[in-house]
Amino acid sequence: MKLVFAGTPEVAVPALDALLASGRHEVAAVVTRPDAPAGRGRRLVASPVAQRAEEAGIEVLKPARPRDEEFLARLREIAPDCCPVVAYGALLPKVALDIPARGWVNLHFSLLPAWRGAAPVQHSLMAGDQVTGASTFLIEEGLDSGPVYGVVTEDIRPTDTSGDLLTRLAFAGAGLLAATMDGIEDGTLQAVPQPVEGVTLAPKIQVEDAHVDFAAPALRVDRVVRGCTPAPGAWTVFRGERLKLIQVTPLPDRTDLAPGELAVGKNNVYAGTGSYAVELLWVQPQGKKPMKAADWARGVRIAPGERLGA
Secondary structure (H helix, E strand, O other): OEEEEEEOOHHHHHHHHHHHHHOOOEEEEEEOOOOEEEOOOOEEEOOHHHHHHHHOOOEEEOOOOOOOHHHHHHHHHHOOOEEEEEOOOOOOOHHHHOOOOOOEEEEEOOOOOOOEOOOHHHHHHHOOOOEEEEEEEEOOOOOOOOOEEEEEEEEOOOOOOHHHHHHHHHHHHHHHHHHHHHHHHHOOOOOEOOOOOOOOEOOOOOHHHHEOOOOOOHHHHHHHHHHOOOOOOEEEEEOOEEEEEEEEEEEOOOOOOOEOEEEEOOOOEEEEOOOOEEEEEEEEEOOOOOEEHHHHHHHHOOOOOOEOOO
16 A cells, blocks of 8 residues: 555654565655754754654655645645554544545554543553553544554553553554554455443643652552653652652552651662652652662752651
């Protein structure tokens, strides 16, 4: 088939690579979000998908909005059979959805109908799921509600962050998306409507969602930290300044600390929660680089009874 691939961030690159490597389909063009400011200089930088497409010599389309007539006209000229999508980042209007003969097929990082929305991996971790996966489905006007072509599953490991899990899903999902394109072309794959039961939503994680409440149980604290790492970053407050929490580990045997109360050992830092303590392993003070929690504690000289979140 002739394909136009739509995607923007680094997590979409493995899927583009898989389609380019398959040799079976022609990736005629790539659709991605416009260049965005990045780095200290805030200069405009092309998306990871745009950079990979340019390396491969593929035409790159960067519409400000996917309903822009110039973009729609070019898409009609290309006349793709199908448009595979991975984390494109903009809502596709019906006028665009109607152009490819076999529609737009999205790779979504959850087992639909669970976790429809922008942040499925983060929400899955924060909810304590033990298994997640990726799904390919035919895009319709509803939010991630279209019929599903295929799924792959992935176990969630006890120390997974959203970054860890998303990386694995990006590569597993890349193979699924390529196989889905093959099945659509062959006519051997039929999309199956999603069940009406089991729908959960995964809206974008806001900064306030990443605020760690030390009155919550230790498992909840751990899930929020892992779910929000690397972005947007779990955080608390210490001495009036924001402290990012990068890695913690629950300690069921330590129950002597009040919620948020800090205790410092020779090479360890502990914080109480609503159940038992957690050990702080890596933190990032405001305006500084990530560091081991023990090094941070030595630098700030924590006094007895001081708390996080105060």
